[in-house]
Amino acid sequence: MIAFENVAYNYGGGELLSEVSLKLAPGSFHFLTGPSGSGKSTFLKLCYGELLPTAGRLTLFDREVRGLNRDEIARIRGRMGIVHQDCQFLDHLPMAANVALPATVTGREAPMQDLADLMGWVGLADVMQAMPPHLSGGERQRAALARAIIMSPEVVLADEPTGNLDWDMSLRLLQLLIELNRMGKTILIATHDLNLIRTAKQQVAARVLRIAKRRVQLAGADL
Amino acid sequence: MRRIIARLRPFLAAEGHRDNVVPPSGHTAWLTTFTAGAMTFLAVFALALSLAASRMADRWEGALARTATIRISAPPDQIELQTRAVLDLLATTPGIASARRIERAESLALLEPWFGPDLPLDALPLPQLVELTETEAGYDTTGLRLRLSAEAPGAVLDDHTRWRRPLVLAAERLNLLGLVSIGLIATAMGAMIVLAANASLAANAQVIRVLRLVGARDSYIVRAFTRRFTRRAFLGALAGTAAGMAGIALLPAADAAGGFLTGLGFQGAGWLLPLLLPPAAALVAFFATRAAAFRKLKELT
Numbered sequence: 001m002i003a004f005e006n007v008a009y010n011y012g013g014g015e016l017l018s019e020v021s022l023k024l025a026p027g028s029f030h031f032l033t034g035p036s037g038s039g040k041s042t043f044l045k046l047c048y049g050e051l052l053p054t055a056g057r058l059t060l061f062d063r064e065v066r067g068l069n070r071d072e073i074a075r076i077r078g079r080m081g082i083v084h085q086d087c088q089f090l091d092h093l094p095m096a097a098n099v100a101l102p103a104t105v106t107g108r109e110a111p112m113q114d115l116a117d118l119m120g121w122v123g124l125a126d127v128m129q130a131m132p133p134h135l136s137g138g139e140r141q142r143a144a145l146a147r148a149i150i151m152s153p154e155v156v157l158a159d160e161p162t163g164n165l166d167w168d169m170s171l172r173l174l175q176l177l178i179e180l181n182r183m184g185k186t187i188l189i190a191t192h193d194l195n196l197i198r199t200a201k202q203q204v205a206a207r208v209l210r211i212a213k214r215r216v217q218l219a220g221a222d223l
Numbered sequence: 224m225r226r227i228i229a230r231l232r233p234f235l236a237a238e239g240h241r242d243n244v245v246p247p248s249g250h251t252a253w254l255t256t257f258t259a260g261a262m263t264f265l266a267v268f269a270l271a272l273s274l275a276a277s278r279m280a281d282r283w284e285g286a287l288a289r290t291a292t293i294r295i296s297a298p299p300d301q302i303e304l305q306t307r308a309v310l311d312l313l314a315t316t317p318g319i320a321s322a323r324r325i326e327r328a329e330s331l332a333l334l335e336p337w338f339g340p341d342l343p344l345d346a347l348p349l350p351q352l353v354e355l356t357e358t359e360a361g362y363d364t365t366g367l368r369l370r371l372s373a374e375a376p377g378a379v380l381d382d383h384t385r386w387r388r389p390l391v392l393a394a395e396r397l398n399l400l401g402l403v404s405i406g407l408i409a410t411a412m413g414a415m416i417v418l419a420a421n422a423s424l425a426a427n428a429q430v431i432r433v434l435r436l437v438g439a440r441d442s443y444i445v446r447a448f449t450r451r452f453t454r455r456a457f458l459g460a461l462a463g464t465a466a467g468m469a470g471i472a473l474l475p476a477a478d479a480a481g482g483f484l485t486g487l488g489f490q491g492a493g494w495l496l497p498l499l500l501p502p503a504a505a506l507v508a509f510f511a512t513r514a515a516a517f518r519k520l521k522e523l524t
Contacts, residue, residue: 105244
């Protein structure tokens with residue numbers, strides 16, 4: 001599904017990631033950890049084609065990413081759900097329209113009932129018509145998750161999805177992601193919250209990837 | 224044309240939820256509408272100028288080309304003889320529809336505005352004038368000149384070519400200037416809309432980022448921006464055209480004394496021509512925004 005073979009990424013001021021080789025199998029659940037600035041967000045951006053590797057071979061859905069044009073990358077993103085760290089929305093559209101955006105941009109109309117059910121599932125049924133600037137950090141995180149999964153993507157990539165949430169809300173969001181994984185979705189969550197990882201590992205066969213010294217390694221059972 | 228209209232229709236329809244991903248406000252909104260309105264207003268006048276010049280060129284080329292004058296300068300005792308010889312000659316010349324002697328009183332009336340009523344025009348040795356009108360087929364100018372020199376040595380044929388040609392040329396140039404002006408107006412409008420579209424795309428970098436994050440293709444993003452600018456340009460051009468046509472309608476009616484200026488306007492079906500300007504402005508906006516948006520999205524990659 002997503003395969004790295006000796007991938008490196010260089011920002012221009014030195015190599016941030018090097019010799020990354022791993023595969024995210026369909027239906028797997030991965031956490032990505034590492035200190036701030038270690039390259040977690042960069043790794044995720046490579047996973048959804050926003051950045052291209054400076055060396056090595058990266059394939060997304062069996063397509064070598066460097067050979068893809070912008071439309072093909074857009075098509076691949078249509079098969080992914082991305083929860084970005086800063087949860088950006090279109091501030092002039094109500095939340096319901098924002099959550100339905102992945103459907104809108106592909107020319108499809110998300111059925112209102114499905115949309116309402118989804119927003120109810122993430123606990124946002126009351127704010128469907130609210131404008132994004134009026135939502136709290138937690139509501140925005142959950143809305144970003146709802147937007148990421150509305151098209152039933154094969155992969156969900158989440159960058160610090162619980163960064164703005166209290167523990168209760170973090171657990172609730174984690175439960176949503178575990179539920180999606182049980183539905184067969186591939187999940188990759190970048191986080192530095194070790195409690196969240198421990199909690200998840202009690203419920204799901206999650207593997208932990210750790211970025212250290214520019215390498216991405218499979219972490220042991222010490223977490 | 225039908226394909227173009229079908230392609231433009233969704234851009235001109237009321238904005239729907241699906242294409243409402245571009246924020247509706249901002250300076251670029253009124254700038255585009257105002258530019259399209261002002262430019263189309265000017266284009267209406269340029270079009271009116273071009274059409275009026277075209278009519279004038281046709282009139283001068285058509286009506287005046289059918290007439291010619293023969294000037295007979297001869298000693299007083301020869302004038303009448305040569306005039307009769309010229310009239311007889313013209314009566315038998317193929318291509319001449321009619322010929323008439325311009326009476327002395329008529330000649331004096333033509334001169335009076337130039338010399339004033341007090342000058343003793345009667346004392347001037349005026350030449351005798353004969354006006355001729357040719358048929359559709361026309362006559363042989365060289366042959367007529369040769370026959371005149373044989374039959375009436377004092378007669379000179381003036382077919383108005385010398386003074387008619389620069390007038391027709393001037394009218395044709397005015398017509399061309401009008402068309403060039405419309406082209407320049409369209410280019411300037413396109414350039415300003417490109418600037419407005421670039422500003423809008425730069426101001427909405429976050430919108431583009433979000434759209435790309437959720438899997439929007441470039442063509443979708445371009446369509447969202449293009450649709451908005453095309454619609455704004457069309458509405459602005461519609462207002463500009465209406466104002467321009469009202470301005471033309473309020474000009475004084477065509478009058479011989481007023482000359483060219485009072486003839487500046489549309490006649491008959493010509494009033495329909497300005498109605499082509501709003502769709503044309505929409506087309507300019509469509510292609511200008513589309514090119515600018517694709518270029519900008521490439522830069523933002």
